Amino acid sequence: MNKVPVLEIFGPTVQGEGMTIGQKTMFIRTAGCDYQCSWCDSAFTWNGTEKQNINWMTAEEIWNTLYELGGDTFSHITISGGNPALLPSLGPVVDFLKEKGMTLALETQGSKWQSWLPLIDEVTLSPKPPSSGMDTDFTILENIIDHLKNHPKVCLKIVIFDEKDLAYAEIVHQRFPQLPLYLQVGNSWLEADDESLLQYLLKRYEWLIDQVMKSTVFKNVKVLPQLHAYVWGNKRGV
Amino acid sequence: MNKVPVLEIFGPTVQGEGMTIGQKTMFIRTAGCDYQCSWCDSAFTWNGTEKQNINWMTAEEIWNTLYELGGDTFSHITISGGNPALLPSLGPVVDFLKEKGMTLALETQGSKWQSWLPLIDEVTLSPKPPSSGMDTDFTILENIIDHLKNHPKVCLKIVIFDEKDLAYAEIVHQRFPQLPLYLQVGNSWLEADDESLLQYLLKRYEWLIDQVMKSTVFKNVKVLPQLHAYVWGNKRGV
Numbered sequence: 383m384n385k386v387p388v389l390e391i392f393g394p395t396v397q398g399e400g401m402t403i404g405q406k407t408m409f410i411r412t413a414g415c416d417y418q419c420s421w422c423d424s425a426f427t428w429n430g431t432e433k434q435n436i437n438w439m440t441a442e443e444i445w446n447t448l449y450e451l452g453g454d455t456f457s458h459i460t461i462s463g464g465n466p467a468l469l470p471s472l473g474p475v476v477d478f479l480k481e482k483g484m485t486l487a488l489e490t491q492g493s494k495w496q497s498w499l500p501l502i503d504e505v506t507l508s509p510k511p512p513s514s515g516m517d518t519d520f521t522i523l524e525n526i527i528d529h530l531k532n533h534p535k536v537c538l539k540i541v542i543f544d545e546k547d548l549a550y551a552e553i554v555h556q557r558f559p560q561l562p563l564y565l566q567v568g569n570s571w572l573e574a575d576d577e578s579l580l581q582y583l584l585k586r587y588e589w590l591i592d593q594v595m596k597s598t599v600f601k602n603v604k605v606l607p608q609l610h611a612y613v614w615g616n617k618r619g620v
Numbered sequence: 621m622n623k624v625p626v627l628e629i630f631g632p633t634v635q636g637e638g639m640t641i642g643q644k645t646m647f648i649r650t651a652g653c654d655y656q657c658s659w660c661d662s663a664f665t666w667n668g669t670e671k672q673n674i675n676w677m678t679a680e681e682i683w684n685t686l687y688e689l690g691g692d693t694f695s696h697i698t699i700s701g702g703n704p705a706l707l708p709s710l711g712p713v714v715d716f717l718k719e720k721g722m723t724l725a726l727e728t729q730g731s732k733w734q735s736w737l738p739l740i741d742e743v744t745l746s747p748k749p750p751s752s753g754m755d756t757d758f759t760i761l762e763n764i765i766d767h768l769k770n771h772p773k774v775c776l777k778i779v780i781f782d783e784k785d786l787a788y789a790e791i792v793h794q795r796f797p798q799l800p801l802y803l804q805v806g807n808s809w810l811e812a813d814d815e816s817l818l819q820y821l822l823k824r825y826e827w828l829i830d831q832v833m834k835s836t837v838f839k840n841v842k843v844l845p846q847l848h849a850y851v852w853g854n855k856r857g858v
Contacts, residue, residue: 394833396843403641404802404842406832457839485840564642580818588851594644595632601695602723604642605634612850613826 385438386471387413389427389464391447392619394456398610400506400564401537402487407458408448412472415464416493419514421543421570423616427464441478461488461502473498489539491516492523499526500533507561508539509554511547513568520557527558537561542590543568552599565594567607569616576615583611623676624709625651627665627702629685630857632694636848638744638802639775640725645696646686650710653702654731657752659781659808661854665702679716699726699740711736727777729754730761737764738771745799746777747792749785751806758795765796775799780828781806790837803832805845807854814853821849 393408413436415428426432439447448459459479466472467490476498479486487504499505509523510516530536538561540551547568555563567587571579587607594600614620631646651674653666664670677685686697697717704710705728714736717724725742737743747761748754768774776799778789785806793801805825809817825845832838852858 396829396833402842404844406838406841406843454836455834455839580822584818584851591634591851595634596693598692600644601693603644604640605644606642607847609845613822613829 384471384474385440386444386469386475387436388439388444389413389432389436390619391444391451393448394452395620396609397460397487398613399566399606399608400489400508400539401535401562402458402460402504403606403609405458405460405487406456407460407487408452408456410444410448410459410461410475412461412463412466412469414468416468417465417491417510417514417516419510419516421514421541421568423569423572424462424464441475444475445478445482457483458485458487461486463490465490465493467492467494467496467499470496472496476501492526493519494522495526495529500530503535505530505533505536506539506564507536508541511540511542511550513543513547514541518554524557527561537564539564539566541566541568543570545593548593552597555599555603563600563603565590565600565603565605569608569611572616574616579615580612583607622709622712623678624682624707624713625674626677626682627651627670627674628857629682629689631686632690633858634847635698635725636851637804637844637846638727638746638777639773639800640696640698640742641844641847643696643698643725644694645698645725646690646694648682648686648697648699648713650699650701650704650707652706654706655703655729655748655752655754657748657754659752659779659806661807661810662700662702679713682713683716683720695721696723696725699724701728703728703731705730705732705734705737708734710734714739730764731757732760733764733767738768741773743768743771743774744777744802745774746779749778749780749788751781751785752779756792762795765799775802777802777804779804779806781808783831786831790835793837793841801838801841803828803838803841803843807846807849810854812854817853818850821845 390411397405397407485503488502489506492507509518594605628649635643635645723741726740727744730745747756
């Protein structure tokens with residue numbers, strides 16, 4: 383099967399979070415996930431509610447859609463999900479987009495290896511903290527990190543909702559101190575109006591900053607919000 | 621003279637902008653600037669209003685103050701100004717802090733070379749656009765960039781207030797395409813209350829995103845706000 387299940391292609395827009403925050407990029411969002419995080423902000427990728435909207439696309443069809451949307455304005459593409467690392471069929475897509483001269487970023491929770499992962503220019507591994515309700519398989523995560531040990535741009539990103547999540551992030555940071563760590567403000571208020579959400583998220587960002595600033599474990603870390611939620615609330619496709 | 625004119629030392633806090641946005645860091649702000657940007661948010665470093673607060677400090681005194689504030693919670697220090705690259709006397713400070721195992725970031729407009737610049741881990745060159753009222757000496761800027769050509773972490777950051785600033789940023793980007801470019805929302809509303817400022821800055825960020833997204837010159841760029849202004853308004857020392 384050389385087709386990829388795609389739920390959204392949009393852009394150009396800015397990446398709102400993590401290692402490439404602010405980057406002008408196009409987004410490809412694949413369907414399907416091996417996790418069901420309690421606070422997932424893209425649950426439509428795995429909970430069946432948009433099954434009828436999944437578009438099985440070839441590499442060339444994906445490129446054509448990207449080009450129709452972005453024309454000659456972009457050179458960076460972000461692949462997100464769901465968990466795109468579930469898909470062996472992304473290999474030909476990665477090859478195709480690299481041949482077009484694109485820089486590729488991808489986010490995955492680090493629960494599955496794919497041979498095409500080293501070809502991604504910017505790999506974000508985002509293991510999920512206790513608040514998600516998911517368990518991290520550290521053997522698999524460690525194996526993936528080991529396979530990527532010569533890759534120049536791999537980082538860890540952990541969403542933080544509470545103190546238990548912070549304790550989890552400390553453990554991950556101490557286990558993989560060689561990887562840049564991004565701590566990200568969690569957003570579980572998916573029904574909020576934009577203004578209330580903004581005030582709530584700023585308060586949560588300030589809380590997270592306060593926690594991290596006093597920590598002697600988190601010395602060299604980055605603490606970031608999701609900028610897109612500041613600008614566009616919970617709106618999709620931006 | 622082995623002392624450095626210091627106006628502020630504070631932290632740990634997060635870096636609110638640019639290449640290391642979100643980074644947990646300490647700040648050292650030096651006094652003195654060769655520019656007088658119309659919208660400077662740190663004009664007290666050069667306009668004489670805080671001349672009496674300048675503290676001439678040795679490397680060891682600076683380190684002691686940092687350690688009193690941050691104890692064992694930090695490993696990253698940002699040197700800002702004013703224009704810290706005016707100061708040959710920063711050399712011993714850079715050496716001292718590197719010996720302590722610190723990662724160092726520095727921002728300068730790129731109007732002056734110092735032999736210690738290559739020792740800075742993360743160098744942000746921020747030439748000033750037309751709205752500043754300043755002129756860029758491209759010969760000097762190019763010379764600095766050339767001297768740093770083997771440095772792994774140098775970027776350009778340009779504050780954008782209007783379309784003329786964007787046109788300037790295009791020229792800089794086309795002249796130095798090898799350097800990562802950060803376009804930053806300008807904040808000239810230094811008397812605003814926090815809530816009005818936040819709404820204003822978000823609108824300006826959305827405007828900047830819109831402009832950059834349709835550009836075929838700005839393909840591979842990052843567009844960012846000043847996060848600290850979202851969280852703390854125009855407050856100093858955070």
